[in-house]
Structure formats: structure tokens, C-alpha cells
Amino acid sequence: MAGRRKHVNPFHFRAHPEGIDLPAALPFPPPYEVHIGAGKGDLVLELARENPGTPFIGLEIRDFLTDGANRQAAALNLKNAVFINCNVNISLDRLFAPEQVRRFDIRFPDPWFKKRHHKRRMVNSRLVEEMARQLIPGGDIFIMTDVEPLFHEMAALLSSHPSLELAPWNAGIIAGDTHWQRHKSRTGAEIHHALFRKTVPSDQRTA
Numbered sequence: 001m002a003g004r005r006k007h008v009n010p011f012h013f014r015a016h017p018e019g020i021d022l023p024a025a026l027p028f029p030p031p032y033e034v035h036i037g038a039g040k041g042d043l044v045l046e047l048a049r050e051n052p053g054t055p056f057i058g059l060e061i062r063d064f065l066t067d068g069a070n071r072q073a074a075a076l077n078l079k080n081a082v083f084i085n086c087n088v089n090i091s092l093d094r095l096f097a098p099e100q101v102r103r104f105d106i107r108f109p110d111p112w113f114k115k116r117h118h119k120r121r122m123v124n125s126r127l128v129e130e131m132a133r134q135l136i137p138g139g140d141i142f143i144m145t146d147v148e149p150l151f152h153e154m155a156a157l158l159s160s161h162p163s164l165e166l167a168p169w170n171a172g173i174i175a176g177d178t179h180w181q182r183h184k185s186r187t188g189a190e191i192h193h194a195l196f197r198k199t200v201p202s203d204q205r206t207a
């Protein structure tokens, strides 16, 4: 169990969400909108309420957060939001088939500032590869952070993928804000964000 620590070392969290039956948990067919590192789930819950025809999935490594968010979804009678306790660096490939996701939304991933901890950063080349495989053509990945070096690192990983390209975005495309987004905005932090779009169907890649 991940416990109530603020940061979970992804190398020490091995639970796999094998028991999850997504079609049963979410009575909507794909494509899904997936929030990685969903935290308390506030944005997913808000978006699910505003878009009852869109299925939203929050992935989160800390179980008490997924438990709390699922309880809130039930209390709000939201049928189109589900939260799954998992380490995306281990389990993402078990959750979705190719071309089942319309958007991956990653806001304020843990920065792991110390150089010796950089290997714990969530967005790495393997995760990018898996997200690209699971996106529908035209689907996208949104990233946001106030940590500039981390932003450049994530943007470089995403831009170097042969199926992904930087896309323009505006508040109409990416709605809402998260707990950390509000907190960082209040402190006046500079917030960096970018949208990457999948341009090539998974089976037409040459690289």
C-alpha cells in the first residue's frame, strides 16, 4: 500500500490493477480522457459533471486519493468518472488497448528535483511510447508544470516521438484547472504547458 506519504517512490510501488474491468467500471465505450497523476480528482470530477457523454479516467498512485475520488464520484452520481489506483510506469499498458484514449492530461507531475532522483520522473520514453500507442489518431497529450527544466524534458521526449507533434491549444481545448494549478497560480509561479497531437495511426509508423 502506498500510505499517506506526500511522494511515492515509483520504484517501490508494484501493485497492478489486474482486477479492473474497465467496461464494467465505466459504462461508456472508448475513447477515454485519461488524467495521469489525478491527485484528489477535482478536475476529473468537474469535467465529468460538465461532459456527461465523455468517459473520464483518473490514474493515481496513492490509494487514499483514488478511494476518496471514487467516493465523491458515487456521491455525485457520476457514471462517467472512475479512478484507478496504479503506478502508470508499470501498469499503463494493461489498462488500455491501442487507440482507446482521446486525451492524456498530465498536470504538475512530481518534479523529483535531485539529480539522483530524476530516474523516478513519471514521464519517460517508455511512458511516451505507451501513450502514443494508446491514443487515437488526432488524440492528444497535454502537459503542464511550473518546473521549467522538467517542462523542457517532457516536451523534448514528446516531440521526439515520430507519431506526435506540437499542436496549438487554447482554453477552449483544455478546460478547467487542478488543485496544484490553482495553488501555483496563487503563488505567482510561471506555468508552462504544451499540447502534442498524434498524427499517425499506430499501424502506419515506419520508425
Ligand SMILES: C[S@@+](CC[C@H](N)C(=O)[O-])C[C@H]1O[C@@H](n2cnc3c(N)ncnc32)[C@H](O)[C@@H]1O
Residues within 6 Å of the ligand: 008, 010, 036, 037, 038, 039, 040, 059, 060, 061, 062, 065, 086, 087, 088, 089, 106, 107, 108, 109, 110, 122, 178, 179, 180, 181
Ligand atoms: C503534484 S501532484 C499533482 C496532482 C494533480 N495533477 C494536480 O495538478 O493537482 C502529482 C500526482 O501524481 C501522482 N503520481 C506520481 N507518480 C505517479 C505514478 N507513477 N503513477 C500514478 N500517479 C502518480 C502523485 O501521487 C500525485 O497525486
